[in-house]
Amino acid sequence: MKDMSSGCSERRSFTETSVLAGPSTDVARAWLRLMAVLMSCCLILCSIPLLHRLDLVLLDAASHSAEGIEASALPLPFGFLITFLFNESVVPLVCVALYLLGPRDSLIVSACLACALIAIAYAVLRWGHAFLSPTAGVLTCMTAWPLWALRRQEALLYYLSRDMDAVMRQLSLTQGLARASRFSDPVQRQLDAMTSLSERVHRYREFLAHWIDTLPEATLVTSRDGVVLRANERVLSLMRESDARCGASGSPSGRQVADVLFDITASQRAIEFAARALSSIKPLNADDTLPPDVTMLLGQGTEIASARGARSLLVKCAPIFASDGHDTSLIFHIADVSSIRKAERQRDTALRFLSHDMRSPQAALLALVEQMRHQPPRFTQQRFTELVAHYASAALRLSDDFLFLARAEGVAPKLTRVDPALALGDAVDDFWPQASLKSTMVDLIAEPGTSLIADAQLLRRAFGNLIGNAIKYSPPASTVRVRLSETPRHLRISVVDQGIGISVPDKQQLFTQFRQFDERFAGLGHGLGLAFVKTVVDSLDGRLFVRSKAGKGTVFTVRLPRADAALTRE
CATH class of the missing domain: 3.30.450.20 (PAS domain)
Incomplete structure (x- = not known):
């Protein structure tokens, strides 16, 4: 494959070089051939007898018009060699002008050289009393420009017709060229093709620039x-x-x-x-x-x-x-790659955390089973059942928290119209056993009738996490107040507890996964609840506020857009 690709590259390079260098080489050869043809024509013109008769007519006319020359004393013409060299000397100058200059400038130079020959011949006749015929040189100058223009046009048309289609196929961003009429001017056809090629190249450059920008x-x-x-x-x-x-x-x-x-x-x-x-x-x-x-x-x-x-x-x-x-x-x-590296760090943190927390309940269960095999057993049947239920519930809570967090972060929510008062009521009912064990009263004030657009299950879980944390971190026989209020565009849900509060340094990492801020409650959670709440609130274009002081309780406030405001925004 390597040899084939290198061979293709060499062939393409050779083709491109021949395309670029070919016209220049052909024009140079044509220029040399033109110079040889013009020199030959000049030699032939100097040898034609008819041209000598024309020279005699010109000599007679010049003698009568030139001042200071008597009509009876006609000047003698120069010999063939001098006349030939005089007319031949202008051919290289004309050819150089044709090769280096453009059509208009080369035409002007050719005319000027023809006039210069006539002027030199007249000066020799006027002051040298000799006739130096400029006819062959003048005719050569008059013939050179049309021949060279014809050759240039032929070479240009040949080059354009040969390579235009290949170039257009390489820049095939749109359909090919429109077919021109067979009876239209060839030059006009090539001009139209060049215009189309220029437009195609411009579109191609714009395409590449747009491709890079996107x-x-x-x-x-x-x-x-x-x-x-x-x-x-x-x-x-x-x-x-x-x-x-x-x-x-x-x-x-x-x-x-x-x-x-x-x-x-x-x-x-x-x-x-x-x-x-x-x-x-x-x-x-x-x-x-x-x-x-x-x-x-x-x-x-x-x-x-x-x-x-x-x-x-x-x-x-x-x-x-x-x-x-x-x-x-x-x-x-x-x-x-910031998001990728962040995900990798979260994965590593989760794996390190799970390697401990997922193993702990299971290891405890195995230890309980091993101890019950001893005779006599170290635990009563009732105590054994309570411990198994406790460790199984801990493992189940961890699994549920991970499942809900993964769903909130990676799965499109099932959005419906939800009454937040009903979701709060269900969340309070879910944590009634925990509140009863601590003699904690949950005071809910929420009037039904309002609505917002959310995933009902995720919203209920988020409210439950806030209420559950408030119960967990509050002292026994305290009160947790849950309030639902509304504004013209938003709904506000606040959860107020009388617990241990949150210090200022801990607030900065409050919603980080796997973070717990009080060692006294380290065994009661996994540090996923508030991260889940923040994820759900952000997905609903809401805001989550925290107001707390260490030892004086905490207030969590969730602000969510009302259903009519959310639909208007969408």
Whole structure:
């Protein structure tokens, strides 16, 4: 496969070179042939007898019109060799002008050279009393321009007709060219084709620019010297954010890629990676390829864990080799992997937590079973049943909490119109046994009749977590107040307890998973309840507020949009 791809690349390179170099070579050969033809024509014209008779007529007319020349003393003509060299000397000048200048300028130069021949011949006749015939040179100048224009037009039409279709097929973003009439002007047909090609190339460039801009990750295209040639919209967004933070300014285009990467990442590692990538392609020649280890190193990239804006960014690079070996470029890809790394950290934390909490109830159950095998048993049958129920319930609560949290985070909720007063009532009923054990009274004031758009089961679970925490952290024989109030656009649910409260440092990590803030209640939960509440509230475009002081109780307030406000917003 490698040999086949290299062969295709060589054939494509040869074709492109022949397409570009072919017209120039053909024109040069045609120019040499034209010079030879014009010199031959000049020699033939100088030898034609009819042209000598024309020279005599011109000589007679010039003698009568020239002042100071007597009619009886006619000047003698120069010999054939001098006349030939005089007329032949203008041919190289005309050919050089035709080759180097455009059609209009070369026509003017040809006319000026013809006039110069006539002027020189007249001056020789006027002051040298000799006749130097300019007829052959003038006719050669008059013939040269149309012949060269015809050859140029023929070469241009041949080149355009030969390569236009191939180029258009390579840029096949839309349908092919419209068929021109067979009886239309050939030049006009090629002009129309060039116009269509120019439009196609413009659309192709716009397509590539739009394709780069719509890439989901930041992408930079640089030269082999590290100068940024193209940057997509994601790079510009990151640059604007860095401008706001550090006061940097300027477009990335035209700057060194190392400076742009540093503005985005604020890390010296990005500069070192860019320097390593650039140094890997600078010594390469046209036929060289990157070593496999360098290609793998650039493809793996470098990860910057503490980039600007508390991001985790992965910077990768890949070279772009042109078919002719020149204009080698680099593509730098900056991927934001912050969410992936956050998920990995949460997974690791969950695994570490579960490896302890999931094992603890099961290990306790096994220990109880082992102790009951002893004779006599260490526990009564009633006590054994209570302990088994306790540890089984702990394991079940942990499983339920994980299932509900996973559902809230990863599964689309089943949204319906829910009456929050009924959901609060069901949640209070769910925790009535716990409240009874602690002689805690739950005071619920919620008038039915209001509604919001939510998943009824998740909302009930979220309310239950708040009420359950209030019961758990409140002292015995206390009161937990639950209130439902409404505003024109929102519903407010508040849960007030008289418990231990929350310190200021703990508030900052209150909704973090697997966090518990009082060792006295470490065995009563898993640190998932408030994280679940926060996830549910955020999914409903709500807000969760906490007001607490250590030792003086806590107030949790949930603000959710009413059903009519939510539907209007959607």
